[in-house]
Amino acid sequence: MTGIAAFAGTSCSQPSGEQAVQKPLNILYIMTDDHSFQTLSAYDGRYIQTPNIDRIAKDGVRFTNSFVANSISGPSRACMLTGKHSHKNGFIDNAHTFDGSQQTFPKLLRQAGYQTAMIGKWHLTSDPTGFDYWNILIGQGDYYNPTFIDNGEKRQIEGYATNITTDLALDWLSNKRDKDKPFCLLLHHKAPHRTWMPDTCDLRLYDDVTFPLPENFYDEYAGRTAAAEQEMSIIKDMDIVYDLKMADKENEIHSNPNLEGAGRYIYNNLNPDQKAAWDAYYDPIIADFKAKKRTGKELAEWKFQRYMHDYCRVIHSVDRNIGRVLDYLEEQGLMENTLIVYTSDQGFYMGEHGWFDKRFMYEESFRTPLLMRLPGGKRGDIPQLVQNIDYAPTFLELAGVTVPSDIQGESLLPLLKGEEPNDWRDALYYHYYEYPAEHAVKKHYGVRDDRYKLIHFYDDIDQWELYDLQTDPTEMHNLYGQPGYEEVTQRMMTKLKELQRQYDDPIDK
Numbered sequence: 001m002t003g004i005a006a007f008a009g010t011s012c013s014q015p016s017g018e019q020a021v022q023k024p025l026n027i028l029y030i031m032t033d034d035h036s037f038q039t040l041s042a043y044d045g046r047y048i049q050t051p052n053i054d055r056i057a058k059d060g061v062r063f064t065n066s067f068v069a070n071s072i073s074g075p076s077r078a079c080m081l082t083g084k085h086s087h088k089n090g091f092i093d094n095a096h097t098f099d100g101s102q103q104t105f106p107k108l109l110r111q112a113g114y115q116t117a118m119i120g121k122w123h124l125t126s127d128p129t130g131f132d133y134w135n136i137l138i139g140q141g142d143y144y145n146p147t148f149i150d151n152g153e154k155r156q157i158e159g160y161a162t163n164i165t166t167d168l169a170l171d172w173l174s175n176k177r178d179k180d181k182p183f184c185l186l187l188h189h190k191a192p193h194r195t196w197m198p199d200t201c202d203l204r205l206y207d208d209v210t211f212p213l214p215e216n217f218y219d220e221y222a223g224r225t226a227a228a229e230q231e232m233s234i235i236k237d238m239d240i241v242y243d244l245k246m247a248d249k250e251n252e253i254h255s256n257p258n259l260e261g262a263g264r265y266i267y268n269n270l271n272p273d274q275k276a277a278w279d280a281y282y283d284p285i286i287a288d289f290k291a292k293k294r295t296g297k298e299l300a301e302w303k304f305q306r307y308m309h310d311y312c313r314v315i316h317s318v319d320r321n322i323g324r325v326l327d328y329l330e331e332q333g334l335m336e337n338t339l340i341v342y343t344s345d346q347g348f349y350m351g352e353h354g355w356f357d358k359r360f361m362y363e364e365s366f367r368t369p370l371l372m373r374l375p376g377g378k379r380g381d382i383p384q385l386v387q388n389i390d391y392a393p394t395f396l397e398l399a400g401v402t403v404p405s406d407i408q409g410e411s412l413l414p415l416l417k418g419e420e421p422n423d424w425r426d427a428l429y430y431h432y433y434e435y436p437a438e439h440a441v442k443k444h445y446g447v448r449d450d451r452y453k454l455i456h457f458y459d460d461i462d463q464w465e466l467y468d469l470q471t472d473p474t475e476m477h478n479l480y481g482q483p484g485y486e487e488v489t490q491r492m493m494t495k496l497k498e499l500q501r502q503y504d505d506p507i508d509k
């Protein structure tokens, strides 16, 4: 327990009322879309530096074992808002519509007197509920000149999505909120979601950098059928025109017919100034691509470099814009009464297993970055297993609101205060449903403890996988059914069934 007397009495196990926080803390929840921990220097400095995002960790905490419950956009957001696994909040895959009439933490905070706002990528199909103010991108949103829905009214805004989303957030903080009330702002960036379009001012960043290829880039998926059958391979599935911007003006380059048109549309949607900057950078690259006629490994590694450069440039813009928000909080004296959270809706593959995208329960996409800065709270690393269903009860407890019993996550507040609960969870549950769908990742569920992971791929496949994360952190060797692993398999199977019972997820798949 660290010396943060202001929080005494905020635990849900203690009575609320007079003992609750006199002046509840503000909550600034910043979430990006598809930001890998590999490209956040508070976690991993191999590729790029993110000094502004790192500021949150520097004066706060870095969760070193942070995971999602279902590694894809809408479902992950629904888990975050409700504090419940997908089968309980109903939004199991992106083909669904979020039932906005259900209980969410913003609604409960609003009832408790908070001003609530949602700005940026929403992606839950139904309109946001529980917010005093909302201004969201349509669907995935566009990087350039995006259309927002401002409390129900569509409005296109000229410019770059990450800058505009930040402008809207700063405008709400400065001019639109009731400053007599505590606030909860959900600031959701569309970046760095596919197709990783950098801001024009960042197009030449990292031009002199050659990014290291992951050791398992040429993974052949021995013993892992679902991994072999996915369609998220940089070599096979990353599109030259759509993903890698080779929309040549001569119309000589052709790619996947389902994606090429969208790739050309994205270019055509730029305004004249944006096109001029884009052409100045991409025209020589397109000419070089046509001239070299790369094949095989040379083409694969060219694609990887193009992908990494664009992705890291997009992150650089996110980092710069988060710096703007932190500067604003500092200038306004809000750092000392605001919980700041930085996370992503899941992790992402930076070429590991040869992939981009997410979905799998493998580490790169099951994990998600999670940094928090609680004034007066713990600094340093928090190693406990945490999941995005834990955010809702954390924010409620922080606000002195009783956490409803149907919320499945655990409040992280004790960990943020520096406590070491001896009954913290020892394993996490995961369930992914979106199949058949783009990228062809099979339905699966599983359990992970601090060393082992057991996964069951089901539906049109029936395959179990077991990994020892200590000896095989990149999950290349499926140990399920191997001699010597009977006991650990049995133990993980028992744990899986226990979690499925605890979370009330039907076991018979």
Ligand SMILES: [Ca+2]
Pocket (backbone or CB within 6 Å): 033, 034, 072, 073, 193, 345, 346
């Ligand atoms: Ca996402």
